[in-house]
Amino acid sequence: MATTVNEFGRNVKEMRDLDECAADWFNDKTPNQWSRSHFTDFSKCDMLLNNGCESFNSSILEARDKPILSMCEWIIEYLMNRMQVNRDTAEQRWTGSFCPKIQKVIDQNFAELGDCIPIKSDNFHYQVSCHEGRQYSVDLKNGTCGCRKWDLSGIPCKHTLSAIDAQRLDYYEFTHK
Template sequence: MIVGECMLEAWEWLLGLLKADLGIERPDAFTFVSDKQKGLIPAFELVFPGVENRFCERHLHENFKKAGFRGLAFTFALWNAAKATTLPEYEFRMKEMGLLDESTVEWFNDKPPSQWSWSHFQTFPKRNMLLNNLCESFNSSILEARENPILTVLEWIKEYLMTRLTENRDKAKKKWCEKQICLKIRKIIEKNMEKSADCIPLKSYEES
């Protein structure tokens, strides 16, 4: 109990600093994606009442497998339910999952779909992210610095970002040359241009 209270206080302190630093006045306009660490959700309710909390789909999937629901069939069933965009589709996908194993429905009893399925997300904050890959990628990039004192960590991150931005800028100069758009988008445009060769233009109105 004491450990749980300490975790809650720690998260409440951190989120309070985040709220003040970002000047957040309307929590309902924000969405937080997490792996539901101990004390985190109650801290959100204290510091950001009304904020939308989501559970990272990758962590949900890992817990799903640990509960015994392994294999591609369960994986596809979970992601189909997560990507359902309407309530009828969500209910249909959950029924499909239940046909694989009835106990899956019970497993989701304490996991509100508002935290992991598009079909139940709030419509005011326009964010449909199911994963927190950006955070996970950043955390893996700073493993070398994470055990250091906070000021050393911040200095390391500053140098890391400066170096990365410079490297990406140099790469972009080489790839783009004198082009006005980046390489990936240029490939998409060129592919669409190739497809357009099979199209026949038909006039639908008189020019004024």
């Protein structure tokens, strides 16, 4: 779950202490393919899994044996129907500004606000201290936090929310569209 290069380094060292062979197995794999700590923050997606691909692949099983054009038509119809079903579901269940899963993450981060002590540096910058002894630099203007969770996902982490809360700002403005 490391989101910073420092944390990644500590975890790799810990893994090496536990099992040298396991750590060596990762040597020929570049970390930007399997560790959040090395992901770019451009996509605003911190997913490590390929569940989406697996799920799509299994749902088109029926169409995979068809000739290419028939398969494509089947997939077009499947996707068209699926997107409309999801739109209908969202209209019924989506009552807030964000989809329920994102709102849940924000609510969980808000619940951990007591762990953070924000110190204002200027109108956009905060130094946030946590009870575990770490400090994080939050830049509200550029959308970054030292923990990189906000940078990677676009969802304000607890450090960012503590800075937003300290300025009585709306977290909606700091959640990536």
